[in-house]
Amino acid sequence: MFWLNIYNIMQKYKRFLSAVSASLPSVVIKRGERFSQHTSMGVGGRMALYAEVSSERDILSLIKICKEYSVPYFIIGNGTNIIASDKYHDILVIKVAIKSIKKIGNKIVCGAGVSLFSLNQFAIKHHLSGLEWSYGLPASVGGAVKMNAGSFAHEMKEVVSLVYFTDGIRIYYKHNKSLDFSYRHSFFSDKNFIILKVVFALKIEKNIDLLQNCLKFLEKRHLSQPYDKRSAGSIFKRPYNNYAPILIEKCDLKGMRIGGAEVSKKHCGFIVNLGGASAEDIFRLICKIKKTVSKKFDIMLEEEVILLK
Ligand SMILES: Cc1cc2nc3c(=O)[nH]c(=O)nc-3n(C[C@H](O)[C@H](O)[C@H](O)COP(=O)(O)OP(=O)(O)OC[C@H]3O[C@@H](n4cnc5c(N)ncnc54)[C@H](O)[C@@H]3O)c2cc1C
Numbered sequence: 001m002f003w004l005n006i007y008n009i010m011q012k013y014k015r016f017l018s019a020v021s022a023s024l025p026s027v028v029i030k031r032g033e034r035f036s037q038h039t040s041m042g043v044g045g046r047m048a049l050y051a052e053v054s055s056e057r058d059i060l061s062l063i064k065i066c067k068e069y070s071v072p073y074f075i076i077g078n079g080t081n082i083i084a085s086d087k088y089h090d091i092l093v094i095k096v097a098i099k100s101i102k103k104i105g106n107k108i109v110c111g112a113g114v115s116l117f118s119l120n121q122f123a124i125k126h127h128l129s130g131l132e133w134s135y136g137l138p139a140s141v142g143g144a145v146k147m148n149a150g151s152f153a154h155e156m157k158e159v160v161s162l163v164y165f166t167d168g169i170r171i172y173y174k175h176n177k178s179l180d181f182s183y184r185h186s187f188f189s190d191k192n193f194i195i196l197k198v199v200f201a202l203k204i205e206k207n208i209d210l211l212q213n214c215l216k217f218l219e220k221r222h223l224s225q226p227y228d229k230r231s232a233g234s235i236f237k238r239p240y241n242n243y244a245p246i247l248i249e250k251c252d253l254k255g256m257r258i259g260g261a262e263v264s265k266k267h268c269g270f271i272v273n274l275g276g277a278s279a280e281d282i283f284r285l286i287c288k289i290k291k292t293v294s295k296k297f298d299i300m301l302e303e304e305v306i307l308l309k
Contacts, residue, residue, distance in 0.1 A: 006031050009048050016069040017049075020062065027051055027058055029092070035084035035308070038076060038095065040138060042230040043279040044084030044308070049092040054113065056098060056164075056171070056196045063168025063194065066092060074308070075194055077140030078115060081147060083232055084308040086279045096142050098196060103128070106204050107161065112142030112195045116149075119200070120214055129205035130159045135214035136221045142195040146188040147304075148181050152217060157181035161201035165193040184237055184304055226264045229272035235286060236269060236301040244293075244301055245269035251292045258285045283307070 009031050010017070020029055029051045035044025049071075053059045066073045073092045076082060098111030101119070103126050110119055120135045133154040137144065145163060148156050157176065164173045165188070172193075180187040188195060221227065236244040245268040248254070256263045260277030263285065264270040271285055290301050 013049060013069075013071065016065065016071050019065050019069065023065070024058055024061055026055075027053055027062060033093070035079075035082070035089065035093075038093070039079035039082050039084060039232070040230060041083050041232040041279075041282070042273050043086070043277055043282060044082075045086045045088050045279075047084075047089040047091060047093045050095070051092065052095040052097045054097040054099065056166075059094070059096065059098070059194055059196065060166055060168055060171070062094065063166065067168055075142075077113065077143030077146075078138055080138045081143060081232055081304070082306045082308060083279060083282055085283070089308065094194075096140065096194065096196075100197075106202055108200045108202065110141050110198050110200060112140060112145075112197060114141050115139070116141065116144055123200075123202060124210045124214065127204055127206050127210065128202035129208065129210055129213075130202040131200070132210060132213040133217050136218040136227075141198050145195055145198055146186055147184055148186045150184070152220065155181070155183075157186075159200045159202060160198060162199040163195055164197040165195045167193055171196065224267055226266045226270055226272050229264070229274065231264070231270045231272045232305045234267075234269040234304050235271050235289075237304045239299050239301060242297075242299065243269075247293050247297055247299060247301070248289055251289075251296050253289055253292060256285070256288070258282075258288065261285045263289065283309075 029049050032046045033050040034046050036042050071092050073094050076093055076095050097113040099113050100111040101114055101122055102109050116134045116137050116139050120131050123131050133152045139149055144156050160176055162173055162175055164171055248268040253263050254268050255265045259281030260274045261281040262272050262274050264272045271282055294300050
C-alpha cells in the first residue's frame with residue numbers, strides 16, 4: 001500500500017519534481033514522510049512531499065516552482081505547535097532550516113530556522129540580554145515570531161526589531177511596530193508568508209550571569225510543564241480574564257484519557273502523548289474539553305495549536 005502511494009505521488013508530482021531537481025540541486029525532496037516524525041506531539045499521517053531548505057534563495061525558488069505547478073505547501077519550523085491529522089496530507093511540507101546567525105552591535109541577525117535554544121546560547125556568549133525567558137522553549141525563530149510565543153509575562157514582540165519574509169516573489173521586511181503583535185498573534189498569523197530572517201534588538205549586559213538567569217527560567221518550565229512527555233505545548237489560548245488550565249482542572253478533566261492522549265496531570269493546559277496516541281485521540285480529547293468547559297463555564301476555549309485536519 002505504501003509503495004503504491006509513493007508511486008502515485010511520483011506520478012502526480014513528476015513535472016514538479018523534475019523542475020526542482022533541475023534548478024535546485026541542493027534541495028532534497030523526500031516522499032511519504034510522516035508528520036509524526038516532524039512534530040513534537042509525535043502524531044500525524046504521511047505527507048506527499050517533504051523538504052528542508054537552508055537558504056533564502058532556495059526557499060524563494062522553491063515557492064516559485066510550487067506556484068508554477070500549483071503544488072500546495074505548508075511551512076514548518078520545529079513542529080512544536082502543530083497537530084496534524086492521521087490521514088494522508090497531499091501537500092509539500094517545507095521545513096525552514098536557515099541557520100545563519102551573526103551579531104551587529106546589540107543586535108542579532110538570525111535565520112528563521114535557528115532554534116531559540118541556539119539563539120539563547122549565542123546571546124549568552126555575546127552578553128546580550130532580553131531572551132532569557134525563552135530558554136527551553138522548543139521553537140524555531142520563525143515559528144516563535146509567527147506565534148508571538150511567550151512565557152513568564154514576556155513575549156517575542158519585546159525583542160523583535162525587524163522581520164524579513166517572502167511570498168516566493170519578493171523579499172519584504174517589516175519593523176516591530178507594523179508586525180501587529182498581540183497575544184499569540186502577529187502580522188503572519190493568517191497569512192501565507194514565509195519568515196526568512198529576524199533581527200533581535202537586545203541589551204548589552206556584561207555584569208549579569210545570563211546563563212544562570214536562563215537556567216532559572218528553564219527550571220521553572222520543567223517544574224510546571226510536562227517536559228518528559230511528547231506534547232505541543234498549551235493547547236488553548238488564554239480566555240479573557242481567565243486561565244484555560246484552571247478551567248480544565250475545575251471540570252475534573254485532569255488526567256482524562258482518550259486512547260494514548262491524556263490531559264497532563266502536571267499542567268492541565270497540555271495534552272500529552274503517552275506513547276501510541278493517534279491524532280484522532282487528541283482531537284477527540286480537545287473536543288471533550290471544549291464541550292465540558294463551555295457547558296460548565298459558558299466559555300468557548302480557542303485552540304492555540306495549529307490543527308491540520
Ligand atoms: C514542551 C513545549 C513547551 C512549550 N512552551 C511554550 C511556551 O512557553 N510559550 C509559547 O508561546 N509556546 C510554547 N510552546 C509551543 C511552541 O513551541 C510555540 O508555539 C512555538 O512558537 C512554535 O515554533 P515552531 O518553530 O515549533 O513552529 P511550528 O510548530 O513548526 O509552526 C507553528 C506555526 O508557525 C508557522 N511557521 C513556522 N516557521 C515559519 C516560518 N519560518 N515562516 C512562516 N511561518 C512559519 C507554521 O506554518 C505554523 O503555522 C511549547 C511547546 C512545547 C512542545
